[in-house]
Amino acid sequence: MMLISDCLLSVRQFLIARLLTRWLPVGLSLAIAACHGISANESRSDSSSDLTKTTPHPNFEGVTLTVLSLTPGNGITEPIIDHAAQFEALTGVEIKMITAPFDLLYQEILNDFRRGIHNYDVVIIPPQWKADYVQYGYLQDLTKRVKTDSAIQWEDIAVFFREYYATYEGKVYAIPLDGEVLSLYYRSDILEQQGVIPPQTWDQYLDLAQKMDGQDLNNDGEADYGSCIARTLQTNSRMLWAVASSFLQTQGTQQGAFFDSDTMKPLVNNPAFIEALAIYKETATYGPTKPGNETLSAMEIRSLFLSGRCALTIDWGNLGTLAMKSNSPIKNQFGTAILPGSPKVLDRETGQLVTCNQSICPYSEEGINYAPYAAFGGWVGTVNGALEGKTLDTAYAFLSYMSQPEQSNLDVMTSSTGFNPYRMSQLTNRQSWIEAGMNKQLASRYLNAIYMSLNNPNIVLDLSIPQYEVYQQEILHPILMDVLNNEISLSEAILKIDSSWEEKTDELGRESQRQAYCQSLKIECN
Known part of the structure; x- marks a missing residue:
């Protein structure tokens, strides 16, 4: 993690260094790049927008703003750096960028806040983290500023992101910069050849994946895959819940898909979750593997799909924008749809797996319960709660x-950013996407899938409680890997997940975790 002063450069210096790498000797250019945490040949091609189109900004000369974000290379920090340079030119502020790897970012922010060091004025974080920071007063309440800021067009941001990821206890603490929801991606040409529509249930997903697995899908003479899913530390639990959500949540977002809000018991030791876990395990049998049971990253899965080697995949919006600028042989031969659903769900009163009806599944369509999953939720910008005066004004304005x-x-x-649509205008103005290079048919399917997911009353909120990463990554991920590698049975996995999550909840305080869970769902805890 590069937090040392030698690597603390202003955005202007960062961009100058980026330009210098075009002419300096390779060794020196790599040294400059290493200091910034960005590769010497990596940049965003469209690094500035037309400044004349922006709203007039106040003069922030004399203010220095320090921004902490993710280490470059994931598409998140690069556009922030570009916008910082634009904002400097518009307002006279000096912005210093500090970056940290994802696995160190959370603790670095928490340590800075706890010790009152205040190295960072603005921190770019996943929305789930705000619960840990807000409860101790570490983040600035931005509610009044948002309400009086016409330029931000707050009401244009999708209600789900505004209500669940930007706010905490009715107050705005985070500004959305990104919107994340999982969708189904499929080879439209293959479905047309098979005479079928995109899978509407997970059983249909498995049937198609099994049928296509082992066939040559891109005419290169090699056997390809029916289903390609990333199962890394950061993605594995979320891909499981992409399947499980439609079995576990039926009554709308506020019901939640992870715990019983009355008892804080995990929704895992039941027939519905067992069925979902079995489906998730089976998807792996139709997908790629690495030697030594290593998992493929999201980028590796995307590369396989865009090369025509996968019939189906589950992914965020990144895949659609990557296809716009790629030379993919299937660039115009794939589509996007809302995640498959399930005709059978958990009856929470009996604990049994039952067939959907209007009472248990009020939002079902033709007997299928859909529960699109806003996994991760998208990056947000937050402001240090200790800021005052002009520095606070500058931080919010940025x-x-x-x-x-x-x-x-x-x-x-x-495509080079990791940001996905989060404004309704971005989802309804399809012509902009077509002009940006997306095929007309794909633009319609891509935007419609995200729009339908965000407007589904049963959309699932990602787990947003203190130390959620311990539940999902430290506990759940290794158990899932044992299941996928046939080292433990489904029943053994269920018991391990249930007991480990219960133990963690008791360790952190069951009632405080229950209150946090209820708050995230915006429901009253009895």
């Missing part, structure tokens, strides 16, 4: 500037 449509529209349509 986040507002990045989130405003003039900037964010470019971000979500640029």
